[in-house]
Amino acid sequence: MHLQRALMQNRKMDLWVELVQTVSGLLLVGFLWTHMIFVASILLGIEAFNTLAKFMEDFGLLPVAVIFIILAGAAHVGTVLRRIPGRWQEQKIVWRHAKTIKHHDTWSWLFQAVTGSAMLILIIIHVFVVVYAGINTELSADRVHSWMLWFYIVLLLLAEYHASVGLYRTLVKWTNMKRRSLKTVLLIITILTVGLGLISLAVFYSHGGSI
Amino acid sequence: MNPRQLTFQIFRYNPETPEQQPSMQNYVVEEEPGMTLFIALNRIRETLDPTLRFDFVCRAGICGSCGMLINGTPTLACRTLTKNLPENITLMPLPVFQLLGDLSVDTGTWFREMSIRTESWVHSNKEIDPRAPEEPMDNETALSIYEAERCIECGCCIGGCATANLKPDFIGAAGVNRVARFMLDPRDQRSEQEYFDVVGSEDGIFGCIGLMACDDNCPVGIPLQGQLAYVRKKMASAGWKRK
Ligand code: HEM
Ligand code: SF4
Numbered sequence: 158m159h160l161q162r163a164l165m166q167n168r169k170m171d172l173w174v175e176l177v178q179t180v181s182g183l184l185l186v187g188f189l190w191t192h193m194i195f196v197a198s199i200l201l202g203i204e205a206f207n208t209l210a211k212f213m214e215d216f217g218l219l220p221v222a223v224i225f226i227i228l229a230g231a232a233h234v235g236t237v238l239r240r241i242p243g244r245w246q247e248q249k250i251v252w253r254h255a256k257t258i259k260h261h262d263t264w265s266w267l268f269q270a271v272t273g274s275a276m277l278i279l280i281i282i283h284v285f286v287v288v289y290a291g292i293n294t295e296l297s298a299d300r301v302h303s304w305m306l307w308f309y310i311v312l313l314l315l316a317e318y319h320a321s322v323g324l325y326r327t328l329v330k331w332t333n334m335k336r337r338s339l340k341t342v343l344l345i346i347t348i349l350t351v352g353l354g355l356i357s358l359a360v361f362y363s364h365g366g367s368i
Numbered sequence: 369m370n371p372r373q374l375t376f377q378i379f380r381y382n383p384e385t386p387e388q389q390p391s392m393q394n395y396v397v398e399e400e401p402g403m404t405l406f407i408a409l410n411r412i413r414e415t416l417d418p419t420l421r422f423d424f425v426c427r428a429g430i431c432g433s434c435g436m437l438i439n440g441t442p443t444l445a446c447r448t449l450t451k452n453l454p455e456n457i458t459l460m461p462l463p464v465f466q467l468l469g470d471l472s473v474d475t476g477t478w479f480r481e482m483s484i485r486t487e488s489w490v491h492s493n494k495e496i497d498p499r500a501p502e503e504p505m506d507n508e509t510a511l512s513i514y515e516a517e518r519c520i521e522c523g524c525c526i527g528g529c530a531t532a533n534l535k536p537d538f539i540g541a542a543g544v545n546r547v548a549r550f551m552l553d554p555r556d557q558r559s560e561q562e563y564f565d566v567v568g569s570e571d572g573i574f575g576c577i578g579l580m581a582c583d584d585n586c587p588v589g590i591p592l593q594g595q596l597a598y599v600r601k602k603m604a605s606a607g608w609k610r611k
C-alpha cells in the first residue's frame with residue numbers, strides 16, 4: 158500500500174464506474190439496433206420513411222434521441238477511456254502480448270478499443286450532420302449518394318462490430334454462458350444487422366439524385 | 369517413418385548479465401515416441417547446452433512450476449507432448465512474473481503476495497477442539513470448494529492475461545478464484561463487505577476486462593469464467609448495499 162492509494166480509497170467508485178460503463182454500453186447497443194430498424198423503414202418505401210421521420214419530429218423525438226446519444230455516449234467514453242492503454246509503453250505491451258499469445262478474445266478486445274476510438278470521431282460528425290442538415294428521404298438519399306456513402310459503410314461496420322463484441326464481453330463477464338454458442342448467436346445477429354444496414358444504404362443510394 | 373527433427377526456438381536472457389541482449393536461440397532435437405517438452409528440454413540441456421535454465425519438479429502436472437509460453441500459449445511444459453506440436457516450437461517464459469533466466473520465472477513470490485492480499489485463510493473465531501471429530505460438510509459444498517482448490521498456481525492465467533501484463537497490482541483469475549474458494553466455504557466467517565474490501569476494486573474483480581485468456585488457458589481446467597462471474601455478481605451486490 159502506498160500513501161496516495163490509501164488516501165484515494167473510495168472502493169465503491171470502481172464498482173460504479175464499471176456499472177456505468179456496462180450499462181451505457183448496453184443502452185448504446187439498444188439505441189444502435191433501434192436506429193438501424195428505423196432507418197430500414199426505407200425498405201417499405203419513401204412514404205414509410207418520411208412518415209416515421211415526421212412522426213419523430215412531431216413528437217420531439219429527434220432532440221430526445223440526440224440528447225440520449227450525447228449523454229450515453231459521454232458516460233460510455235468517459236468510463237471506458239480508463240481501460241485504453243494510454244502510454245506508449247503500455248500500447249507496446251498490449252500489442253506485443255496479443256501477438257505473442259495469439260488468443261482470439263484478446264484480439265477482439267483490442268479491436269473493440271480501436272473501433273470504439275474510431276467511432277468516437279465518426280459519431281460526432283454523424284450527429285452534427287443530422288442535427289444541422291436534418292432528416293428526410295431527399296436529404297438522406299443525397300447524402301448517401303455522394304462520397305459520404307463510404308463514411309456510412311465504415312460507421313456501420315465499426316458500430317456493429319463494436320456492439321456485438323461489447324455484448325459478448327458483457328455476457329461473458331457477468332454470466333457463465335457457453336462462449337462458443339454466444340459467439341455463434343452474435344455472429345448471426347451481426348451479419349443480419351450489417352446486411353440490413355447495407356441494404357438500407359443501397360436503397361438510399363438508388364434514390365439519391367433521382368428524387 | 370523417420371523421426372521428426374524438432375527445431376526449438378528458445379528465449380535466452382540472464383538478468384545477471386544485462387549487457388547481453390535477450391535473444392532467441394535454436395536447438396534441433398530428434399523426436400522420440402511419447403516425448404514431452406520436459407524430456408525435450410532435458411535432452412537439450414544434457415546434450416546441447418548445459419546453461420539453459422528452466423523449471424520442473426513433478427513433471428506430472430501437479431506442482432505448477434513448468435508453466436511457459438509454448439508457441440505463444442501459456443501452458444504446462446511437462447504435460448505437452450511434442451507430437452501435438454508443429455516441427456518448429458517457440459518457447460518463452462511466462463510474462464508478468466519475475467524472470468530468473470531463460471524459461472525460469474519466480475511464480476512463488478507473486479502467489480505468496482496474492483495469498484496475503486486476498487487473506488487466503490479461513491477467518492473464524494470459533495474455538496477448535498483438535499480432538500473432537502471434524503464437523504461434516506455437505507458433499508455439494510465440499511465439491512465446489514474443491515473445484516477452486518484444484519489451482520496448482522502455475523501462473524498460466526496470469527501470464528496470458530493482458531490486464532495482469534499492464535497492471536502489476538491486479539490479482540488476476542487465480543486471485544479471484546482463490547477468493548471464490550473462501551466465499552464458498554461456510555467455515556469462513558467473513559462478511560461480504562469484508563470480501564469487498566479485498567476484491568471489490570480495480571486491482572480485484574473490477575479490473576478484469578473479460579478477455580477470458582485465463583479460462584482458455586488454465587491447464588487444470590478450472591472454470592474461471594464462472595468463478596469470475598460468481599465473484600463479480602457477489603461483489604456488485606455487496607458494493608450496492610455498501611454505505
Ligand atoms: C464512441 C466511442 C466509443 C468508444 C471510445 C468505445 C470504447 C469501448 C471500449 C474500449 C470498451 C471496452 C471496455 C472494457 O472492456 O472494459 C467498450 C465496451 C463496450 N462498448 Fe463501447 N465505445 C464507444 C461507443 C460505443 C457504442 C456506440 C456502443 C453501442 C453500440 C458501445 C457498446 C459497448 C458495449 C456494450 C461494451 C461492453 C461493456 C463492458 O464490457 O462493460 N460502445 N467500448
Ligand atoms: S477474463 Fe481476461 S482480464 Fe479477466 S482475469 Fe481473465 S484474462 Fe484477465
Ligand code: SF4
Pocket residue numbers: 518519520521522523524525526541542545585586587588589590
Ligand atoms: S487458476 Fe489455473 S491457470 Fe491459474 S494458476 Fe491456477 S491452475 Fe494455473
Ligand code: FES
Pocket residue numbers: 423424425426427428429430431432433434435444445446447
Ligand atoms: S513439472 Fe510440475 S506441473 Fe509441470
